[in-house]
Amino acid sequence: MVADPLSQVFSALADPTRRDIVARLAVADATVGELAAPYDVTVQAVSKHLKVLEDAGLVSRSREAQRRPVHLEAEVFDLMTKWIERYRRQAEERYRRLDDVLRDMPDDVRPDNPSQEGSPP
Amino acid sequence: MVADPLSQVFSALADPTRRDIVARLAVADATVGELAAPYDVTVQAVSKHLKVLEDAGLVSRSREAQRRPVHLEAEVFDLMTKWIERYRRQAEERYRRLDDVLRDMPDDVRPDNPSQEGSPP
DNA sequence: TCCTTTCTCAACCTTTCGGTTGAAAAGGAC
DNA sequence: GTCCTTTTCAACCGAAAGGTTGAGAAAGGA
Structure with a gap:
Protein backbone atom coordinates (compact mmCIF):
# COMPACT_ATOMS: atom_id res chain seq x y z
CA MET A 1 0.00 0.00 0.00
CA VAL A 2 3.04 2.29 -0.28
CA ALA A 3 2.87 2.96 -4.01
CA ASP A 4 4.76 5.90 -5.48
CA PRO A 5 2.77 9.17 -5.67
CA LEU A 6 2.44 9.17 -9.44
CA SER A 7 1.00 5.65 -9.48
CA GLN A 8 -1.44 6.61 -6.75
CA VAL A 9 -2.71 9.68 -8.59
CA PHE A 10 -3.02 7.95 -11.95
CA SER A 11 -4.79 4.95 -10.50
CA ALA A 12 -7.08 7.14 -8.39
CA LEU A 13 -8.24 8.89 -11.57
CA ALA A 14 -8.55 5.65 -13.54
CA ASP A 15 -12.00 5.10 -12.02
CA PRO A 16 -14.89 7.00 -13.68
CA THR A 17 -16.81 7.44 -10.41
CA ARG A 18 -13.76 9.00 -8.77
CA ARG A 19 -13.17 11.28 -11.76
CA ASP A 20 -16.80 12.37 -11.47
CA ILE A 21 -16.33 13.09 -7.77
CA VAL A 22 -13.29 15.23 -8.58
CA ALA A 23 -15.30 17.04 -11.25
CA ARG A 24 -18.04 17.86 -8.75
CA LEU A 25 -15.57 18.93 -6.07
CA ALA A 26 -14.06 21.38 -8.54
CA VAL A 27 -17.41 23.20 -8.37
CA ALA A 28 -17.87 23.09 -4.60
CA ASP A 29 -16.84 21.24 -1.45
CA ALA A 30 -19.33 18.55 -0.40
CA THR A 31 -20.04 16.01 2.33
CA VAL A 32 -19.78 12.26 1.83
CA GLY A 33 -23.55 11.92 1.76
CA GLU A 34 -23.96 14.66 -0.81
CA LEU A 35 -21.29 13.09 -2.97
CA ALA A 36 -22.85 9.63 -2.72
CA ALA A 37 -26.40 10.75 -3.56
CA PRO A 38 -26.25 10.68 -7.39
CA TYR A 39 -24.64 7.24 -7.61
CA ASP A 40 -26.26 3.86 -7.48
CA VAL A 41 -23.89 2.58 -4.79
CA THR A 42 -23.83 2.66 -0.99
CA VAL A 43 -22.37 5.52 1.01
CA GLN A 44 -19.68 3.10 2.21
CA ALA A 45 -18.46 2.55 -1.34
CA VAL A 46 -18.17 6.30 -1.88
CA SER A 47 -16.36 6.63 1.45
CA LYS A 48 -13.82 4.11 0.12
CA HIS A 49 -13.44 6.07 -3.11
CA LEU A 50 -12.76 9.19 -1.05
CA LYS A 51 -10.09 7.35 0.91
CA VAL A 52 -8.35 6.46 -2.34
CA LEU A 53 -8.52 10.09 -3.49
CA GLU A 54 -7.27 11.27 -0.11
CA ASP A 55 -4.33 8.83 -0.09
CA ALA A 56 -3.42 10.14 -3.53
CA GLY A 57 -3.46 13.68 -2.14
CA LEU A 58 -6.30 14.74 -4.41
CA VAL A 59 -8.76 15.64 -1.65
CA SER A 60 -8.69 16.55 2.03
CA ARG A 61 -11.37 16.07 4.64
CA SER A 62 -12.16 18.39 7.54
CA ARG A 63 -14.79 18.05 10.25
CA GLU A 64 -18.07 19.87 10.82
CA ALA A 65 -20.16 18.14 13.54
CA GLN A 66 -20.81 14.61 12.20
CA ARG A 67 -20.17 15.71 8.64
CA ARG A 68 -16.79 15.45 6.89
CA PRO A 69 -16.71 18.08 4.12
CA VAL A 70 -14.44 17.02 1.28
CA HIS A 71 -12.21 19.54 -0.46
CA LEU A 72 -10.35 19.22 -3.77
CA GLU A 73 -6.57 19.70 -3.62
CA ALA A 74 -5.79 20.62 -7.19
CA GLU A 75 -2.05 21.07 -6.72
CA VAL A 76 -1.43 17.33 -7.14
CA MET B 1 -12.75 -4.67 -21.28
CA VAL B 2 -14.65 -1.83 -22.94
CA ALA B 3 -13.67 0.93 -20.53
CA ASP B 4 -13.93 4.56 -21.56
CA PRO B 5 -10.77 6.02 -23.17
CA LEU B 6 -9.89 8.25 -20.22
CA SER B 7 -10.07 5.34 -17.77
CA GLN B 8 -7.91 3.25 -20.08
CA VAL B 9 -5.19 5.89 -20.39
CA PHE B 10 -5.12 6.71 -16.68
CA SER B 11 -5.03 3.08 -15.63
CA ALA B 12 -2.40 2.26 -18.26
CA LEU B 13 -0.12 4.90 -16.73
CA ALA B 14 -0.92 3.85 -13.15
CA ASP B 15 1.70 1.09 -13.43
CA PRO B 16 5.34 2.16 -12.89
CA THR B 17 6.73 -0.39 -15.36
CA ARG B 18 4.41 0.90 -18.06
CA ARG B 19 5.33 4.50 -17.29
CA ASP B 20 8.97 3.53 -17.61
CA ILE B 21 8.29 1.88 -20.95
CA VAL B 22 6.60 5.08 -22.15
CA ALA B 23 9.59 7.11 -20.92
CA ARG B 24 11.98 4.94 -22.88
CA LEU B 25 9.83 4.99 -26.01
CA ALA B 26 9.89 8.78 -25.88
CA VAL B 27 13.62 8.47 -26.62
CA ALA B 28 13.40 5.85 -29.34
CA ASP B 29 11.22 3.10 -30.77
CA ALA B 30 12.13 -0.37 -29.49
CA THR B 31 11.28 -4.05 -29.88
CA VAL B 32 9.52 -6.10 -27.22
CA GLY B 33 12.75 -7.87 -26.33
CA GLU B 34 14.67 -4.63 -25.98
CA LEU B 35 11.96 -3.19 -23.79
CA ALA B 36 11.83 -6.29 -21.59
CA ALA B 37 15.60 -6.54 -21.05
CA PRO B 38 16.01 -4.14 -18.08
CA TYR B 39 13.13 -5.57 -16.05
CA ASP B 40 13.11 -8.55 -13.77
CA VAL B 41 10.05 -10.08 -15.44
CA THR B 42 9.46 -12.36 -18.43
CA VAL B 43 9.05 -11.10 -21.98
CA GLN B 44 5.46 -12.32 -21.83
CA ALA B 45 4.68 -9.96 -18.98
CA VAL B 46 6.11 -7.03 -20.93
CA SER B 47 4.11 -8.13 -23.98
CA LYS B 48 0.99 -7.88 -21.80
CA HIS B 49 1.98 -4.41 -20.63
CA LEU B 50 2.39 -3.37 -24.25
CA LYS B 51 -1.08 -4.68 -25.05
CA VAL B 52 -2.50 -2.50 -22.28
CA LEU B 53 -0.63 0.53 -23.63
CA GLU B 54 -1.77 -0.27 -27.16
CA ASP B 55 -5.42 -0.66 -26.13
CA ALA B 56 -5.16 2.73 -24.45
CA GLY B 57 -3.83 4.18 -27.71
CA LEU B 58 -0.49 5.10 -26.18
CA VAL B 59 1.66 2.94 -28.45
CA SER B 60 1.40 1.27 -31.84
CA ARG B 61 3.20 -1.83 -33.09
CA SER B 62 4.42 -2.48 -36.60
CA ARG B 63 6.23 -5.47 -38.06
CA GLU B 64 9.82 -5.95 -39.12
CA ALA B 65 10.62 -9.63 -39.78
CA GLN B 66 9.95 -11.42 -36.47
CA ARG B 67 10.35 -8.21 -34.53
CA ARG B 68 7.48 -5.91 -33.56
CA PRO B 69 8.88 -2.41 -33.10
CA VAL B 70 6.86 -0.37 -30.62
CA HIS B 71 6.21 3.31 -31.22
CA LEU B 72 4.92 5.94 -28.81
CA GLU B 73 1.73 7.76 -29.83
CA ALA B 74 1.97 10.92 -27.78
CA GLU B 75 -1.26 12.51 -29.01
CA VAL B 76 -3.34 10.56 -26.48
C1' DT C 1 13.70 -28.97 -44.99
C1' DC C 2 14.75 -28.16 -40.03
C1' DC C 3 16.36 -24.87 -36.58
C1' DT C 4 16.44 -20.38 -34.29
C1' DT C 5 14.58 -16.08 -32.99
C1' DT C 6 10.86 -13.14 -31.65
C1' DC C 7 6.69 -12.60 -30.02
C1' DT C 8 1.74 -13.81 -28.62
C1' DC C 9 -1.82 -16.97 -26.73
C1' DA C 10 -3.76 -19.94 -23.07
C1' DA C 11 -4.12 -21.61 -18.61
C1' DC C 12 -3.25 -20.92 -14.04
C1' DC C 13 -2.16 -18.50 -9.50
C1' DT C 14 -2.18 -14.78 -6.11
C1' DT C 15 -3.21 -10.09 -4.93
C1' DT C 16 -5.82 -6.01 -5.46
C1' DC C 17 -10.22 -3.59 -6.46
C1' DG C 18 -14.87 -2.21 -6.20
C1' DG C 19 -18.76 -3.53 -4.31
C1' DT C 20 -21.82 -5.48 -0.51
C1' DT C 21 -23.76 -6.05 4.52
C1' DG C 22 -23.53 -5.22 9.41
C1' DA C 23 -21.66 -3.01 13.35
C1' DA C 24 -19.58 0.76 15.69
C1' DA C 25 -17.74 5.53 16.36
C1' DA C 26 -18.66 10.59 16.63
C1' DG C 27 -21.78 14.34 17.26
C1' DG C 28 -25.87 16.86 17.74
C1' DA C 29 -31.00 16.99 19.12
C1' DC C 30 -34.55 15.90 22.44
C1' DG D 1 -29.51 10.00 29.65
C1' DT D 2 -31.94 8.07 24.71
C1' DC D 3 -32.45 8.70 19.84
C1' DC D 4 -31.01 10.09 15.10
C1' DT D 5 -27.64 11.33 11.57
C1' DT D 6 -23.32 10.90 9.35
C1' DT D 7 -19.41 8.49 8.51
C1' DT D 8 -16.01 4.83 8.96
C1' DC D 9 -14.41 0.03 10.06
C1' DA D 10 -14.47 -5.09 9.31
C1' DA D 11 -15.44 -9.09 6.96
C1' DC D 12 -16.74 -11.00 2.92
C1' DC D 13 -17.39 -11.77 -2.32
C1' DG D 14 -16.60 -11.82 -7.43
C1' DA D 15 -13.93 -9.88 -11.02
C1' DA D 16 -9.86 -7.99 -12.83
C1' DA D 17 -4.73 -7.14 -12.66
C1' DG D 18 -0.07 -8.65 -12.92
C1' DG D 19 2.72 -12.30 -12.74
C1' DT D 20 4.19 -17.22 -14.05
C1' DT D 21 4.93 -21.51 -17.28
C1' DG D 22 4.22 -23.92 -21.55
C1' DA D 23 2.81 -24.16 -26.23
C1' DG D 24 2.30 -22.23 -30.76
C1' DA D 25 2.56 -18.75 -34.60
C1' DA D 26 5.50 -16.01 -37.82
C1' DA D 27 9.50 -15.04 -40.21
C1' DG D 28 14.57 -15.83 -41.60
C1' DG D 29 18.72 -18.42 -42.02
C1' DA D 30 21.39 -22.98 -42.10
Whole structure:
Protein backbone atom coordinates (compact mmCIF):
# COMPACT_ATOMS: atom_id res chain seq x y z
CA MET A 1 0.00 0.00 0.00
CA VAL A 2 3.04 2.29 -0.28
CA ALA A 3 2.87 2.96 -4.01
CA ASP A 4 4.76 5.90 -5.48
CA PRO A 5 2.77 9.17 -5.67
CA LEU A 6 2.44 9.17 -9.44
CA SER A 7 1.00 5.65 -9.48
CA GLN A 8 -1.44 6.61 -6.75
CA VAL A 9 -2.71 9.68 -8.59
CA PHE A 10 -3.02 7.95 -11.95
CA SER A 11 -4.79 4.95 -10.50
CA ALA A 12 -7.08 7.14 -8.39
CA LEU A 13 -8.24 8.89 -11.57
CA ALA A 14 -8.55 5.65 -13.54
CA ASP A 15 -12.00 5.10 -12.02
CA PRO A 16 -14.89 7.00 -13.68
CA THR A 17 -16.81 7.44 -10.41
CA ARG A 18 -13.76 9.00 -8.77
CA ARG A 19 -13.17 11.28 -11.76
CA ASP A 20 -16.80 12.37 -11.47
CA ILE A 21 -16.33 13.09 -7.77
CA VAL A 22 -13.29 15.23 -8.58
CA ALA A 23 -15.30 17.04 -11.25
CA ARG A 24 -18.04 17.86 -8.75
CA LEU A 25 -15.57 18.93 -6.07
CA ALA A 26 -14.06 21.38 -8.54
CA VAL A 27 -17.41 23.20 -8.37
CA ALA A 28 -17.87 23.09 -4.60
CA ASP A 29 -16.84 21.24 -1.45
CA ALA A 30 -19.33 18.55 -0.40
CA THR A 31 -20.04 16.01 2.33
CA VAL A 32 -19.78 12.26 1.83
CA GLY A 33 -23.55 11.92 1.76
CA GLU A 34 -23.96 14.66 -0.81
CA LEU A 35 -21.29 13.09 -2.97
CA ALA A 36 -22.85 9.63 -2.72
CA ALA A 37 -26.40 10.75 -3.56
CA PRO A 38 -26.25 10.68 -7.39
CA TYR A 39 -24.64 7.24 -7.61
CA ASP A 40 -26.26 3.86 -7.48
CA VAL A 41 -23.89 2.58 -4.79
CA THR A 42 -23.83 2.66 -0.99
CA VAL A 43 -22.37 5.52 1.01
CA GLN A 44 -19.68 3.10 2.21
CA ALA A 45 -18.46 2.55 -1.34
CA VAL A 46 -18.17 6.30 -1.88
CA SER A 47 -16.36 6.63 1.45
CA LYS A 48 -13.82 4.11 0.12
CA HIS A 49 -13.44 6.07 -3.11
CA LEU A 50 -12.76 9.19 -1.05
CA LYS A 51 -10.09 7.35 0.91
CA VAL A 52 -8.35 6.46 -2.34
CA LEU A 53 -8.52 10.09 -3.49
CA GLU A 54 -7.27 11.27 -0.11
CA ASP A 55 -4.33 8.83 -0.09
CA ALA A 56 -3.42 10.14 -3.53
CA GLY A 57 -3.46 13.68 -2.14
CA LEU A 58 -6.30 14.74 -4.41
CA VAL A 59 -8.76 15.64 -1.65
CA SER A 60 -8.69 16.55 2.03
CA ARG A 61 -11.37 16.07 4.64
CA SER A 62 -12.16 18.39 7.54
CA ARG A 63 -14.79 18.05 10.25
CA GLU A 64 -18.07 19.87 10.82
CA ALA A 65 -20.16 18.14 13.54
CA GLN A 66 -20.81 14.61 12.20
CA ARG A 67 -20.17 15.71 8.64
CA ARG A 68 -16.79 15.45 6.89
CA PRO A 69 -16.71 18.08 4.12
CA VAL A 70 -14.44 17.02 1.28
CA HIS A 71 -12.21 19.54 -0.46
CA LEU A 72 -10.35 19.22 -3.77
CA GLU A 73 -6.57 19.70 -3.62
CA ALA A 74 -5.79 20.62 -7.19
CA GLU A 75 -2.05 21.07 -6.72
CA VAL A 76 -1.43 17.33 -7.14
CA PHE A 77 -2.50 17.66 -10.75
CA ASP A 78 0.85 19.29 -11.39
CA LEU A 79 2.62 16.01 -10.66
CA MET A 80 0.83 14.43 -13.60
CA THR A 81 1.01 17.30 -16.04
CA LYS A 82 4.75 17.62 -15.42
CA TRP A 83 5.26 13.92 -16.14
CA ILE A 84 3.06 13.98 -19.23
CA GLU A 85 4.52 17.18 -20.66
CA ARG A 86 8.05 15.92 -20.24
CA TYR A 87 7.58 12.89 -22.44
CA ARG A 88 5.28 14.60 -24.88
CA ARG A 89 7.92 17.27 -25.46
CA GLN A 90 10.62 14.62 -25.75
CA ALA A 91 8.62 12.71 -28.37
CA GLU A 92 7.90 15.89 -30.32
CA GLU A 93 11.59 16.81 -30.23
CA ARG A 94 12.35 13.43 -31.77
CA TYR A 95 10.02 14.09 -34.70
CA ARG A 96 11.56 17.50 -35.23
CA ARG A 97 15.05 16.01 -35.38
CA LEU A 98 13.90 13.21 -37.67
CA ASP A 99 12.41 15.77 -40.04
CA ASP A 100 15.71 17.67 -40.04
CA VAL A 101 17.68 14.52 -40.85
CA LEU A 102 15.34 13.59 -43.71
CA ARG A 103 15.44 17.12 -45.14
CA ASP A 104 19.24 17.23 -45.12
CA MET A 105 19.63 13.74 -46.55
CA PRO A 106 20.53 13.26 -50.22
CA ASP A 107 17.75 11.49 -52.17
CA ASP A 108 19.81 8.40 -52.96
CA VAL A 109 20.31 7.41 -49.33
CA ARG A 110 16.99 8.63 -47.94
CA PRO A 111 14.81 5.68 -46.78
CA ASP A 112 11.53 4.99 -48.57
CA ASN A 113 8.73 7.26 -47.55
CA PRO A 114 5.25 5.74 -48.06
CA SER A 115 3.81 9.18 -48.85
CA GLN A 116 6.23 9.45 -51.76
CA GLU A 117 5.71 5.96 -53.16
CA GLY A 118 4.51 5.66 -56.74
CA SER A 119 6.54 8.46 -58.30
CA PRO A 120 4.46 10.84 -60.46
CA PRO A 121 4.17 9.75 -64.17
CA MET B 1 -12.75 -4.67 -21.28
CA VAL B 2 -14.65 -1.83 -22.94
CA ALA B 3 -13.67 0.93 -20.53
CA ASP B 4 -13.93 4.56 -21.56
CA PRO B 5 -10.77 6.02 -23.17
CA LEU B 6 -9.89 8.25 -20.22
CA SER B 7 -10.07 5.34 -17.77
CA GLN B 8 -7.91 3.25 -20.08
CA VAL B 9 -5.19 5.89 -20.39
CA PHE B 10 -5.12 6.71 -16.68
CA SER B 11 -5.03 3.08 -15.63
CA ALA B 12 -2.40 2.26 -18.26
CA LEU B 13 -0.12 4.90 -16.73
CA ALA B 14 -0.92 3.85 -13.15
CA ASP B 15 1.70 1.09 -13.43
CA PRO B 16 5.34 2.16 -12.89
CA THR B 17 6.73 -0.39 -15.36
CA ARG B 18 4.41 0.90 -18.06
CA ARG B 19 5.33 4.50 -17.29
CA ASP B 20 8.97 3.53 -17.61
CA ILE B 21 8.29 1.88 -20.95
CA VAL B 22 6.60 5.08 -22.15
CA ALA B 23 9.59 7.11 -20.92
CA ARG B 24 11.98 4.94 -22.88
CA LEU B 25 9.83 4.99 -26.01
CA ALA B 26 9.89 8.78 -25.88
CA VAL B 27 13.62 8.47 -26.62
CA ALA B 28 13.40 5.85 -29.34
CA ASP B 29 11.22 3.10 -30.77
CA ALA B 30 12.13 -0.37 -29.49
CA THR B 31 11.28 -4.05 -29.88
CA VAL B 32 9.52 -6.10 -27.22
CA GLY B 33 12.75 -7.87 -26.33
CA GLU B 34 14.67 -4.63 -25.98
CA LEU B 35 11.96 -3.19 -23.79
CA ALA B 36 11.83 -6.29 -21.59
CA ALA B 37 15.60 -6.54 -21.05
CA PRO B 38 16.01 -4.14 -18.08
CA TYR B 39 13.13 -5.57 -16.05
CA ASP B 40 13.11 -8.55 -13.77
CA VAL B 41 10.05 -10.08 -15.44
CA THR B 42 9.46 -12.36 -18.43
CA VAL B 43 9.05 -11.10 -21.98
CA GLN B 44 5.46 -12.32 -21.83
CA ALA B 45 4.68 -9.96 -18.98
CA VAL B 46 6.11 -7.03 -20.93
CA SER B 47 4.11 -8.13 -23.98
CA LYS B 48 0.99 -7.88 -21.80
CA HIS B 49 1.98 -4.41 -20.63
CA LEU B 50 2.39 -3.37 -24.25
CA LYS B 51 -1.08 -4.68 -25.05
CA VAL B 52 -2.50 -2.50 -22.28
CA LEU B 53 -0.63 0.53 -23.63
CA GLU B 54 -1.77 -0.27 -27.16
CA ASP B 55 -5.42 -0.66 -26.13
CA ALA B 56 -5.16 2.73 -24.45
CA GLY B 57 -3.83 4.18 -27.71
CA LEU B 58 -0.49 5.10 -26.18
CA VAL B 59 1.66 2.94 -28.45
CA SER B 60 1.40 1.27 -31.84
CA ARG B 61 3.20 -1.83 -33.09
CA SER B 62 4.42 -2.48 -36.60
CA ARG B 63 6.23 -5.47 -38.06
CA GLU B 64 9.82 -5.95 -39.12
CA ALA B 65 10.62 -9.63 -39.78
CA GLN B 66 9.95 -11.42 -36.47
CA ARG B 67 10.35 -8.21 -34.53
CA ARG B 68 7.48 -5.91 -33.56
CA PRO B 69 8.88 -2.41 -33.10
CA VAL B 70 6.86 -0.37 -30.62
CA HIS B 71 6.21 3.31 -31.22
CA LEU B 72 4.92 5.94 -28.81
CA GLU B 73 1.73 7.76 -29.83
CA ALA B 74 1.97 10.92 -27.78
CA GLU B 75 -1.26 12.51 -29.01
CA VAL B 76 -3.34 10.56 -26.48
CA PHE B 77 -1.67 12.57 -23.73
CA ASP B 78 -3.89 15.46 -24.79
CA LEU B 79 -6.95 13.58 -23.58
CA MET B 80 -5.56 13.62 -20.05
CA THR B 81 -4.13 17.11 -20.00
CA LYS B 82 -7.45 18.50 -21.28
CA TRP B 83 -9.33 16.72 -18.49
CA ILE B 84 -6.85 17.77 -15.82
CA GLU B 85 -6.58 21.39 -16.94
CA ARG B 86 -10.33 21.77 -17.03
CA TYR B 87 -10.82 20.96 -13.38
CA ARG B 88 -7.67 22.65 -12.22
CA ARG B 89 -8.81 25.86 -13.85
CA GLN B 90 -12.30 25.45 -12.41
CA ALA B 91 -10.88 24.98 -8.90
CA GLU B 92 -8.60 28.00 -9.27
CA GLU B 93 -11.52 30.07 -10.50
CA ARG B 94 -13.39 29.12 -7.34
CA TYR B 95 -10.60 30.44 -5.14
CA ARG B 96 -10.46 33.67 -7.11
CA ARG B 97 -14.20 34.24 -6.64
CA LEU B 98 -13.98 33.34 -2.95
CA ASP B 99 -11.24 35.90 -2.50
CA ASP B 100 -13.38 38.53 -4.21
CA VAL B 101 -16.35 37.79 -1.96
CA LEU B 102 -14.24 37.99 1.18
CA ARG B 103 -12.63 41.25 0.07
CA ASP B 104 -15.99 42.90 -0.67
CA MET B 105 -17.59 41.65 2.53
CA PRO B 106 -18.04 44.05 5.49
CA ASP B 107 -15.99 42.96 8.52
CA ASP B 108 -19.02 42.31 10.76
CA VAL B 109 -20.42 39.57 8.52
CA ARG B 110 -17.13 38.13 7.27
CA PRO B 111 -16.61 34.59 8.59
CA ASP B 112 -13.65 33.91 10.89
CA ASN B 113 -10.36 33.57 9.09
CA PRO B 114 -7.77 31.50 10.99
CA SER B 115 -4.94 33.61 9.59
CA GLN B 116 -6.55 36.70 11.12
CA GLU B 117 -7.40 35.23 14.50
CA GLY B 118 -6.00 37.00 17.55
CA SER B 119 -6.52 40.60 16.41
CA PRO B 120 -3.40 42.76 16.72
CA PRO B 121 -3.06 44.58 20.12
C1' DT C 1 13.70 -28.97 -44.99
C1' DC C 2 14.75 -28.16 -40.03
C1' DC C 3 16.36 -24.87 -36.58
C1' DT C 4 16.44 -20.38 -34.29
C1' DT C 5 14.58 -16.08 -32.99
C1' DT C 6 10.86 -13.14 -31.65
C1' DC C 7 6.69 -12.60 -30.02
C1' DT C 8 1.74 -13.81 -28.62
C1' DC C 9 -1.82 -16.97 -26.73
C1' DA C 10 -3.76 -19.94 -23.07
C1' DA C 11 -4.12 -21.61 -18.61
C1' DC C 12 -3.25 -20.92 -14.04
C1' DC C 13 -2.16 -18.50 -9.50
C1' DT C 14 -2.18 -14.78 -6.11
C1' DT C 15 -3.21 -10.09 -4.93
C1' DT C 16 -5.82 -6.01 -5.46
C1' DC C 17 -10.22 -3.59 -6.46
C1' DG C 18 -14.87 -2.21 -6.20
C1' DG C 19 -18.76 -3.53 -4.31
C1' DT C 20 -21.82 -5.48 -0.51
C1' DT C 21 -23.76 -6.05 4.52
C1' DG C 22 -23.53 -5.22 9.41
C1' DA C 23 -21.66 -3.01 13.35
C1' DA C 24 -19.58 0.76 15.69
C1' DA C 25 -17.74 5.53 16.36
C1' DA C 26 -18.66 10.59 16.63
C1' DG C 27 -21.78 14.34 17.26
C1' DG C 28 -25.87 16.86 17.74
C1' DA C 29 -31.00 16.99 19.12
C1' DC C 30 -34.55 15.90 22.44
C1' DG D 1 -29.51 10.00 29.65
C1' DT D 2 -31.94 8.07 24.71
C1' DC D 3 -32.45 8.70 19.84
C1' DC D 4 -31.01 10.09 15.10
C1' DT D 5 -27.64 11.33 11.57
C1' DT D 6 -23.32 10.90 9.35
C1' DT D 7 -19.41 8.49 8.51
C1' DT D 8 -16.01 4.83 8.96
C1' DC D 9 -14.41 0.03 10.06
C1' DA D 10 -14.47 -5.09 9.31
C1' DA D 11 -15.44 -9.09 6.96
C1' DC D 12 -16.74 -11.00 2.92
C1' DC D 13 -17.39 -11.77 -2.32
C1' DG D 14 -16.60 -11.82 -7.43
C1' DA D 15 -13.93 -9.88 -11.02
C1' DA D 16 -9.86 -7.99 -12.83
C1' DA D 17 -4.73 -7.14 -12.66
C1' DG D 18 -0.07 -8.65 -12.92
C1' DG D 19 2.72 -12.30 -12.74
C1' DT D 20 4.19 -17.22 -14.05
C1' DT D 21 4.93 -21.51 -17.28
C1' DG D 22 4.22 -23.92 -21.55
C1' DA D 23 2.81 -24.16 -26.23
C1' DG D 24 2.30 -22.23 -30.76
C1' DA D 25 2.56 -18.75 -34.60
C1' DA D 26 5.50 -16.01 -37.82
C1' DA D 27 9.50 -15.04 -40.21
C1' DG D 28 14.57 -15.83 -41.60
C1' DG D 29 18.72 -18.42 -42.02
C1' DA D 30 21.39 -22.98 -42.10
